[in-house]
Amino acid sequence: MIKLSDIAAKAGVSESTVSRALADSPLVNQKTKDLVQQLAREAGYKVNLVARNLRVQSTRTIGLVVPQVANPYYPKLIQLVADRVKEAGYRLQLHLSGADQESESDCLTSLYEHRADGVLLVTAVNGLVTKSQVESLVASGTPVVLLGWVEGAEHLDLVMADDARGGYMVGKHLVDLGHRDIAVIGARPHRGPFDRLSGFQKALNESGITPNLVSSARSDEEVQAVIHDLVSLPKPPTAIFAYQDFVAALVFKHLGAACISIPDQISVVGFDNLDLGTYICPQLTTVDLPADQIAAEAVNLVLARTQNADDDANPKRIVVSPELILRESCAPPRR
Amino acid sequence: MIKLSDIAAKAGVSESTVSRALADSPLVNQKTKDLVQQLAREAGYKVNLVARNLRVQSTRTIGLVVPQVANPYYPKLIQLVADRVKEAGYRLQLHLSGADQESESDCLTSLYEHRADGVLLVTAVNGLVTKSQVESLVASGTPVVLLGWVEGAEHLDLVMADDARGGYMVGKHLVDLGHRDIAVIGARPHRGPFDRLSGFQKALNESGITPNLVSSARSDEEVQAVIHDLVSLPKPPTAIFAYQDFVAALVFKHLGAACISIPDQISVVGFDNLDLGTYICPQLTTVDLPADQIAAEAVNLVLARTQNADDDANPKRIVVSPELILRESCAPPRR
DNA sequence: CTGAAAGCGCTAACAC
DNA sequence: GTGTTAGCGCTTTCAG
Secondary structure, X not given: XXXXXXXXXXXXXOHHHHHHHXXXXXXXXXXXXXXXXXXXHHHOOOOOHHXXXXXXXXXXXXXXXXXXXOOOHHHHHHHHHHHHHHHOOOEEEXXXXXXXXXXXXXXXXHHHHOOOOEEEEEOOOOOOOOHHHHHHHXXXXXXXXXXXXXXXXXXXXXXXXXHHHHHHHHHHHHHHHOOOOEEEEEOOXXXXXXXXXXXXXXXXXXXXXXXXEEEEOOOHHHHHHHXXXXXXXOXXXXXXXXXXXXXXXXXXXXXXXXXXXXXOOOEEEOOEOOOHHHHOOOOOEEEEOOHHHHHHHHHHHHXXXXXXXXXXXXXXXXXXXXXXXXXXXXXXXXX | OOOHHHHHHXXXXXXXXXXXXXXXXXXXXXXXXXXXXXXXXXXXXXXXXHHHHHHHOOOOEEEEEEOOOOOOHHHHHHHHHHHHHHHOOOEEEEEEOOOOHHHHHHHHHHHHHOOOOEEEEEOXXXXXXXXXXXXXXXXXXXXXXXXXXXXXXXXXXXXXXXXXXXXXXXXXXXXXXOOOOEEEEEOOOOOHHHOHHHHHHHHHHHXXXXXXXXXXXXXXHHHHHHHHHHHHOOOOOOEEEEOOHHHHHHHHHHHHHOOOOOOOOOEEEOXXXXXXXXXXXXXXXXXXXXXXXXXXXXXXXXXXXXXXXXXXXXXXXEEEOOEEEOOOOOOOOOO
8 A cells, every 4th residue: 555655765865855745835946846746646645634633633524413314304415414514625435323312422432532523413302312422522622513402402503494484384375264173193392392292282262273183103004094084984084184194195195095185185294305295195285304404414514513614602502494396295184 | 632642651551562462362461461551541542543544454445436425326335335334343444436538537536546455446427537547556555346237348357237138127027018119218338238228129129129219318308309209299209218217207297297197198207216206206117236235246256356356357247137016106008 | 451653645934 | 945853543463
């Protein structure tokens, strides 16, 4: 593995000169610079970053930890973050925390051991399981910014989508269409007052309505059971708010199996704006979380902290607004 | 940032002893070991891997480069590879090559500069654009294994799915059901003789049939146009082979819009076995590429090369077989 | 069982 | 402009 001294020998100059020449430093004679660069190219020399990083005490690496990569929301975010990070001249180190506590901790440890310059952390549904570890990371000088709301983390930098606002939009849309019997299907909320469900309920409350059914269902079987119960009701709901798009897709499937047509008999709204929503028929009305804004804000923030460009000690909280995407799965209720 | 010498000072021993104690070496007295470990824990000491990696001349890092993360096949693969790599005590460094040549080259360069111990490379549709670079990587002692067939790379290690065999299964299934008029929709083949399309055609040829239409269409609009043309035919095909699942989903959508029922009027088969296929109605008959086997084989191979456990100079070629997943989107043609 | 010393490959004062 | 030197934080001979 060819190194600096090798090409220094070839060129008949010192290592420092080679180092400078390759960094295109103005402190070196153009002729030696050309010579060195040419020699390096010919020899296929590439700097050893592990050595350089040790020397300069920086890795120009930003860590990103996400629970998993299978859930289609994450790939979008990962791609966007990767692009922004690269653009800024940094490198991304992705870690999959697998949604369990132990491995979230492992990711953070690994990032610290590799001396990442900053970390972006997307917590799993169970919230921030490693708060103290994050705090010590920050204390040790590695900025951490949280992606998504986490309970009891008010002292940490945070970039989040305004889920509650998205939920409110959904609720308002359905109410405005004339719906009064509305069911909710999906996971239990985990973002407390900032949850999409809380905004949704607020919208209904403003019109004096309460959701007539809130079921926790995520798997195919669970959704099937819930839909079965719902359509067996003497007076089934006229609209369903699915907590996530993929749940909405399951709702579509089982509503279809029960010969209930969307949106004629029941309107359906999702949340997340996955591509999936455009592949199903009718196309799904949903809420788009602006992953691009989140990625951009998060990367900017963590880099600002890294470079001490922003030495404001107060935690930053950046909230970006979602958008209601009107497609084909909603209509006024039939009378 | 606390380092080895700090805790050596605290413990009143030398750095070497601390290093050994933390590595749980048998060469150190149990009592000093306990003391050192406790002190290290209290102080929150974590090894600096960039220093260690420089010293030991290894990073225990495997690079994985994939074109993108948005295409749903990749997340599956990434997750699987990440799990296997971690299991083996290595770390994964993911790079997104963005499907363009320049950045595939950048990824490889970055991996080399960081001295990854091995790399797994998934090439984009345009084939291996950086063959010479891969070769010099290998020559410099970093094993590279290709994931997926690449033209003119017979001298490199390769793990691939037998796409042609999958295509054959699809063709045979359709023919066995009685179909004679079969259209193909999707991308142009890029795996030459190993392409799913070549296997598909072989199956038809064995029964003296030729596909009556092969259209290249990937976007929503393109598929819409193709479907429109197809159903306007005096004698429309009775079955459609979509080159990829997401194309199949689009086919579903536009067939639905044209009031053609699946599988009564037209059977549809996909390829890839994305989750998507179970969300649509009827559920999609498709071919599953065994991502878990591919991941396992690839990681095993690259690690074996890394550790010189396998110093066979001959390139390895591991081919894993796909599986036909029978679901609801196919039926015999109506007479 | 423990310590002293060397050195991984590179960059950056500091001299000349 | 260029070379000499020191040192980033760690592991690992080699002595004792």
